[in-house]
Amino acid sequence: MQANKHLLVFLFVLLCGNATLSAQEDQITPLPIKAARDTIQAPILKTNIFDKTTATDTIEVDTVPKKQPLLLDKIKYKAKDYVKLSQKDNKIYLYDEAEIYYQDTELKAGVIVMDYVKNEVYAGRMKDSLGNYSQLPYFKQGDNEVRPDSIRFNFDTQKAIIWNSRTEQQAGLGQLGSDAMKVYAQVTKKENDSVYFLSEGKLTTSKDTIDPDYYIRVRKAKFVPKKKIIAGFSNMYIVDVPTPVALPFAYFPLTQGRAPGLLFPTFGNDPNRGYFIQNGGYYLPISDYVDLSVTGDYYTNGSYGFIGQSIYTKRYKFKGNIRISYENLIRSQKGFSDYSRTSNYNIRISHTQDTKASPNSRFSASVNLGSSQYYNNSLNQVNRNNSQTNTFASSISYSKTFPAYPSVNTSLTLSHTQNSRTQIINMSLPTFQASMERIYPFVKRDEVKKGIFENINFQYDVNAQNSITTTEEDFFTSKMFDEAKIGARHRLPIATNFKVAKYFSVSLSGTYEDIWTLETIRRQYDAAEEEVVTDTIPGFDRFNRYSLGTSIGTTLYGTWNFGEGKKIQALRHVMRPSISYSYAPSFEQFYDTYVDGDGEDVQYTPFETSLYGRPSLSRGSSVSFSLQNTLEAKVRDKDSTATEPKKVSILSNLTLSTSYNFEADSLKLSPVSLSGATEIIKNVPINFAATFDPYAIDNSGRRINTLNIKNGGGLARLTSARINTGFSLNSEMFQKGGTKKKDDKNNQQNTDYGANPFELEGAQTGDRHFGNERELDNEDIPLYNTKLPWDARFTYVATYNNSNRQGEITNHSLMFSGNIQLSPKWEVGFNSGYDLKNKGFADTRFAFKRDLGSFKLSFDWTPFGRYERWYFFIGIKSSILSDLKWENRSQPFSNR
16 A cells, blocks of 8 residues: 555655655645746656565445435526525525426426525415416426425425415316316315325316315315325315215325226115115226226115126137126015015127237127016116117127138137027037138139130038037027037039120029938838837938029119209119029039828928938929119209209119019919019108019908909009108208308307307406396306207107908107207207107117216106116216215116
């Protein structure tokens, strides 16, 4: 260490020049300055300086912590009016738009006083000569923002005292704003960066931050930003009026994103089942991709139910949900005549795969199965909208494509259909399908195909399934598999098309099918029992069938011009006639015979139970005819600036079709079918259909082999007809000048509501008046107006049946629904229908909705019918405090 010291001194002397080293005192002595010459005298080194060894330095870590400076960063400040430094008070005064920045702390206010000895700062508002306050303090530290009346903050301890603070906290999955929690407090003590203590606080989600329409008053509370508020005695105030809704202590979660927690239930009373709680449970986010919620219902008479639901999603991969519901419903009490107990369940699964996950394979699921009367008997209000569901359907499928030429598409599907009225369940467990793309053997893949040979093409597809038909009683038991049927169908269609005489399109086609089955039947007559006995024979068997067909068609155009000066300038009629012929031989080789009790031979086919039909015993040879028509017009446009006439569709479709069977021994001509569609009235589509029978009927209503015109009737009998239409109306259609855009600069008020003729002169901006009512509204839309926005939807259906000269209208009904907006915050909706034949209303439902600012009110009412009931709800709109609600309902009268 001593050698190093001498070396440093030596280097210092070389640099300084005018110094010398005293060997006795180890001090640097200045040399006298000579004016004549400037010389540098080096120190005398010891002769043994390089002979001695020097011990290596050792460094010991200093365990005494260094003292942190009072301020870890510079304090930046500025003000608009003046900045005053008072050395007497050790303070800095900033006035008008004062700002201070220190690390992650930002403070803005009208007046700021900073004590640079105590490292404290005080911020407050500015007060003008009229006593009005402005430039309220704004305090931000990290992501936390506070808007108080005044604040005192210490830079050293990071503690603060805040008066009349206001802050917003985002919670749940919502965005900061109207759905955020607003926290007010008369006095707030900031303990550290994450803990605040509140005195006389208010919690609300109201939009009005000055005078909220409701709040929860807390006397004392601990506030952890973005996490929670733990309060003592708390009760709810509505327009500054205390309510009996109170708790001795309260916990308000403010966690952002998904967080586990209790789901608050609904309370009520059922005259048949006693007091109840509904939809109470627990929510658990299992991971970033999956969550789980379990809710339950309980009634004091012993009825109960639960719903388990899980939603999962993974971006660019898949998404879906699983919902399992079960209800055990008890009516009345044991020992009473009206006592009953039923169990209902429902399983719903939905899964979709993102197309980006795998372009050549896809898995999807849509499952809805359960008790047929689940929605009808359910007591839970969430199932109300599905009370008229009559059919449940499910499908789970996996498909894969093999893109190499020729490409092949395959799929494996599990399907299920269930009728809630008949309680019949049909399932396919599973269905396998595969199809090969169309191949043109006489032309290269990318070449243009012309002519009869180059257009020859064929495909191949296979369909195999295990079909089960059962009842709800046998569902999930071994009996459901007793009537299972297994089979497969291989199909090979071949076709070609070409032009004849330039205007006629001709197509030729043929189809070969090979049907496989795993069981057949055998019939024989039992003389002892005097009946026909049918035996089921398990084992593989097959049959085949084929058919041929051809068709020819063309397109005809007809145009009538009436002149450009006419309102209707032209008519255009397009006809597409086509004639087709089909042939299928008989397949007697797949039929057997047995001798009945009269000694006569009876033919039957062992393939009667085949999933894909039975082989035909008769030969088929028939010709079909169809004529498709469209009719449109060119009319003069009402707009005088338009240079081209407007096209109007009179008949978008009018099709006639019939067929003639050459092989039938009688009734060779099929009924004539007529179908059409038109929209001659704008936005009112009309669809119609009718069937005409050319043959007469006898007194018993059976068709006879006599043409109706030869039996004293017309060319054909109208046997059935149908017409249906639907249209929508709304208030904008009846506005003078048509629908206007809401952002029209010439229209200063919302066109949905119009101007308010009752607004008083000299009214303040934001005040709305109607009669003696007055309401302060910060929005631009007036609350009460003479115009009431509304919309309505109508559907009309009528069917006619005259197959046996009964001339009966089988269905004649009008369905209608709509909404009326009485004001921007009042809306009434309705959904009903009227049976014109049976003179009765269908399921009628009214829905009343009221926007109460921070609250929402709704009343759902079905005044009569099978599902007569009502439901009332009022609660806070924000999801943060959505458990603050009250709802009441009647129970469905399922026994009616």
